[in-house]
Amino acid sequence: MSVVGVDFGSLNTVVAVARNRGVDVITNEVSNRATPSLVGFGPKSRYLGEAAKTQEISNLKNTVGSLKRLAGRKLSDPDVQIEQQYISAPLVDCDGIVGAEVNYLGKKERFNSTELIAMYLSKIKQITANEIKLPVSDLVMSVPAWFTDVQRRALIDAAEVAGLKLLRLMNDTTAAAIGWGITKLDLPGPEEKPRRVVFIDCGHSNFTCSVVEFKKGELSVKSTACDRHLGGRDFDKALLDHFAKEFLGKYKIDIRTNPKAMTRVLAAAEKLKKILSANQQAPLNIESLMNDVDVRAMVTRQEFEALVEPVLNRVTAPLEQALAEAKLSPEDIDVIEVVGGGSRVPAIKERIHAFFGKTLSFTLNQDEAIARGCAFSCAILSPVFKVRDFAVQDVVSYPIEFAWEKDADIPDEDTSLVVFNKGNVLPSTKILTFYRKQPFTLEARYASGAELPGAIPPFIGQFSVKGVKASGAPEDFMICKLKARVNIHGVLNVESGYYVEDQEVEEEIKEEEGEKKEGDAMETDDKPKTRKVKKQVRKGELPIVAATSSLDSNAKAAAAEKEAAMVMEDKLVADTEEKKNELETYIYDLRNKIDDQYSEFASEEEKEKIKAKLETAEEWLYDEGEDASKGVYIAKIDELRALAGPIRQRYLDKVEAERQAVQARVDAERAAKKAAEEEAKKAAGGAETSGGKDEEMTDADAPKPETEEMD
Template identity: 40%
Template sequence: MSVIGLDLGNQSCFVAVARGGGIETVANEYSDRSTPSIVSLGPKQRFIGSAAKQQVVTNFKNTATNFRNLLGLKFSDPAVAHELRFSNFSAEETQDGDVGIHMEYLGEACVFKPEQVVAMLLTQLKKVGEMNLSGKVSDCVISVPCFFDDRQRRALLDAAATAGLNCLRLMNDTTATALAYGIYKQDLPAPEEKPRNVVFVDMGNSALRVTLASFIKGKLKVLATAWDSKLGGRDFDERIQKHFNEEFKNKYKVDASTKPRPRIRLSQESEKIKKLMSANTTPIPMNIECFMDDKDVTAKMKRSEMEELCADLLARLEVPMKKVLTDSGLSPKDLYSVEVVGGSTRVPAVRDAIKRVFGLELSTTLNQDEAVARGCALQCAMLSPTFKVREFKVEDVVSYPIRLTWKPSCEEEEAEMDVFPPRQAYPYSKMLSFFRREPFFIHAQYADGGHTDPNIGRYTIAKVVPTSEGEASKVKVKVRVNIHGIFNVTSAVLVEKITAEDAAAEPEDSTAGEPSGEAATSETQNGAPEGDQPMDVDETPATEATDSASAPAAAAEDASGNGDDGSKKSESEPPKKKVKVKSHDLPIDARVEGGSTHEALTRLIERENEMISQDRLEKERADAKNAVEEYVYEMREKISSTLSDFISGPDSEKFSAALTACEDWLYEEGEEVSRQIYVDKLGELQKTGEPIKMRARESSERQPAFDTLGKTIVHYRKILSLCGGKDEKYEHLSADDIKSVAGHVEAKQVWMHERMAEVAKLNKFDNPPFLSTAILTEKTALENLCNPVVNKPKPKVEPPKDAKPAETAPAPEAAATAEQSQPAPATANIDADLD
């Protein structure tokens, strides 16, 4: 089973694989370990990754960049408008309110969902993994920005499924970095010691993420995470771009913002000059030829000027870094180190800002570009049964607090409860107890107030009925944030009490202290990975669970005398009856925000497979065309040089004309034809060209083949000469044996002389009457006929019956003594390092 980790970046991606020797970041077909996050659609096929990079300027309308962060967003979300500032494609709102990316494919205008475009990129990354592993890739772990919510995570899972990938986990990118850092550390504190606290700052192309994690031996625990999803390297590029555009407007009277192609070129040059300024303090020049209106432009910028332009951006860097310290309750003196990753952390001003906040020198023990991919590959190996990895537990935290709301009854207002507070560890489950007489719904939403649309989903618990006495039934609902960081209601159970006077009573699930009205209480289960048996922990206080809904419920219990909320029960109350508890699974109708239905996902997969097939057919067609073009150029050069002796003058002129005609056809009506036509055209040329190649090849191989046969004949003639001289080695051969070998040798000698005479009469441009392989076949036949005769073993000679044995075997006792006297073989103990 192949194991890969994918760092799905907004600007570039990395693929890491797990092999027997460890984790390795692999290169794509261009021998580059970085694959650009670019998808370009051509009239016949798609260009993805490195192949699409050159299309950004020439085919900008059909080239998608900066599309990852559009996953799962509604078109009305303000984040969409921010992302589209950095994109060149046109976007529109679809019928269901999602983002539609408008591009042309196969000559038709198409609207693609961001999930489809991301799936195209994942398909290319999958190919990179398969190319390096020489096998199919299915299971993977994909990095995800820690600020992605449920909708965006569901959309990314849909994209992975569309690309044919089985995503074992969506892993927060900073958590993957922390795993890549901690799993190799041999000096981590013991569990009973004070943990090691490390800050990870990841600033990439589009966002800044900061995570504070604690490490002990065998465990990583994320304490706090903060981010600025609108602060990345591209924001610095934009400031530089605007500065130069204003300078060019004043100096050259050209405005790059009015036309897409100059704007793209200026953006690319701005990114280059930013990188150069990060390594140099001297002014860096910018020169662009034929920028606009056939004008060449030039300008300069110093690092200090860039820092002045981006002063407000640099000030924003400190906000998330200070927030992780506040949320974790730690101070800079509690930190062990600060690890920086991401391309934008190479900017000196960014590094200075990080130092100011944490007061520590920055550590770069990790590869700034590949750490996330390596962490994802490690996590995939840990989740895969194929690899044995050192035990290392990863405990992440939810990005946003989650609140549940429900109606205690039809007449009452909604009640609510924060079921997953900020920095709650996950995977994690909680069991909620509701007391209902009829079906009800639970509404999940984010409680932080930072979302334009905080809704996560609505879950209807069906087939809830009252007890036989007409009272509210107890319904236990399990909610969970799974390994991907996605919330869901996983199960609902109706608990039925059956009175049994004479039966042995079974323990009842937490009936004491729970109201019998329509309220809810909660139990929690800790975050074991999916599929593991969770471990019970302490229940949360009843007041936290019941909230405002508990009061009317308690009043109802007081009136009925069945409550246990502090009121005194009647002294004449009869003893409790023995009860049995029976559970019934209840259906859940989940209507979640984001994610595709099964039918919609099936259509996406079919569409992606169709495009993959089209890409394959177009590649085969292009390969067939290239084969014709290559053959034309090859034969035209060779028939006038190395192959000129093997084709007659008239035939050479005729073949040269055919090659020229084929070349003209290739660049005219043969520019866009089917693969089969190219195959047929190549076959026509090969009918003339391949015999020429064959004659040249035979001319070089024929004489060595004759020499090999001649040496074999000489070999057997020497043996016949030895036989005539009564050589001891061959004296056992009979006269018939010698005669047989002599006949075979003489026949092959005659055959060789006749063939050599035939060849001597031929011109070089004539087809030979036989091939050199026939000569080698005759040589092999001669060996097969003669070797069994000349290598016949001598007959064994029986010794005389009265002869004494040459040596006497030692007595058994002597043999045993000699055996005991031999030294014992040396042994060595080998300790295997199981880690």
């Protein structure tokens, strides 16, 4: 069983696995430790991860990024319109869910966000399986703390479609906190003051701050605050806008009219930003950017910081909110741990430092800390690995309420109740009690829709309680108990329902020690005192029909089947390309060997025949054979091998004969050496017995070592 942690980012994804008594970050097929979060589509197959990045510039309209930020969204959501600025493929509506319209296998196709994420997770699954040489099924994946129920369900569905089982969806900063705390041996004990650590994650598109309290063997998240649109890409876009204006005035080219030029400048701006993190100035040079115009520019760190000033001014708001919700001040914080690639920008570090007035800590790997934390969490949940016990308590991000129709028999009944408040411990379970005479329906929703990201509706799910009926007198109600739970994924469900009845039961009265009679020197066998009390006794189950944003089992099975078919199609295309390359390699290899290695084993006629066949095969390969099937390439290779087979066999026969001759010579030398040793032993034995009796050699008789004097 594999133990895998995945930091699913909007730009790159990092995968960590538990092995060799530790946690390793694995590399992909091109030995990179982070895989681009991209899905591309072509005339023959899909391009996933690194392959999508390689062909992005030449295939912009069919490449989709920012996958995570599309999860659970609608096309009309204003946040989706922001994402369209960073996604070159056109976004469309797919049965109420945002998706992308692309050219795939020569025709227009539409894939919704859940399908796109499932495609990418299939690639992550394949990369991981190839690296650890084990099948991959269970994993823990990171998710922004501000994700709602519908977004979390979309990721869970996508993982299932990809053939993966999510053990836990974990908030980004909580994952970093596990990685930080699980290795610490000096955490305070249960009765001591907890160690308070602020974790700040500045990624590609999110800025998150969490206040976490640590004690020995546990962590408790006290508060989390986010800015959904503050990250590295906002710095890149500020530079892009600056260069677009500069090039228009300096070179008279408008890159905004050319998507390829925009993408190239955005990539160059990202590199320039990284250089400015360590240097005071950085150049930008792009050859033939547009209309055969070469562009050059120079930016200093001061100019860069002036460009991103509006973004930098938003850094302190999440910090203030997180401390306020945790009811703490900067002085109460012991450590400020910073992660995320965006935090390498010096101006970000300066703003955070100025706010807390304390030295920042960078003990975690900024790019890999979240993936490592997810892997630790997966190891804790897995029975395969023995990990130090470490309890994790996260918090509910948004208040959740239940609403229901007023019962006619209870005129003064409330019709809604906030069951899980913001900041409640997660996972968490609450029991709801209703008095009803017939089946009823509950609706779960977020209590403060204004806090939700974009235009995500507050609706979470509808839960219909069946099997409710009054028993006994007409005025009697059935007492219905419902178990509502926000699970470790941060997803709400009404997990079960049952009904109870009030019954009189006998309960033993426990005497306190001080209440014993003074004369009682020892305990007696008197019967214990009891009293009758009314208690609610569970009598039966109530079926619950749930209607949530999760895919139903049939839709999930259909999507999984579709994904599996596309995986097989990709594999066939990859195998075909491999056989095509194998044919090309064989043609060149045989052409070289026929004049070199195989020269003396082939007649001139055979050589000419093979060379002519090779030339014909090469011309076919680069002409009509450019797009042949896997079977045709295999047949061509077999045909050439059959033609060259007799010559190769003669060569192998000679090599074998030479090998046997060498082996025979070695065997003969060994036999001669062995015989000589036997003769020497016999001769030595005869010398010892030549006197007719055994003689002992004394120290006086023993040969003395000779010495030589040296000048």
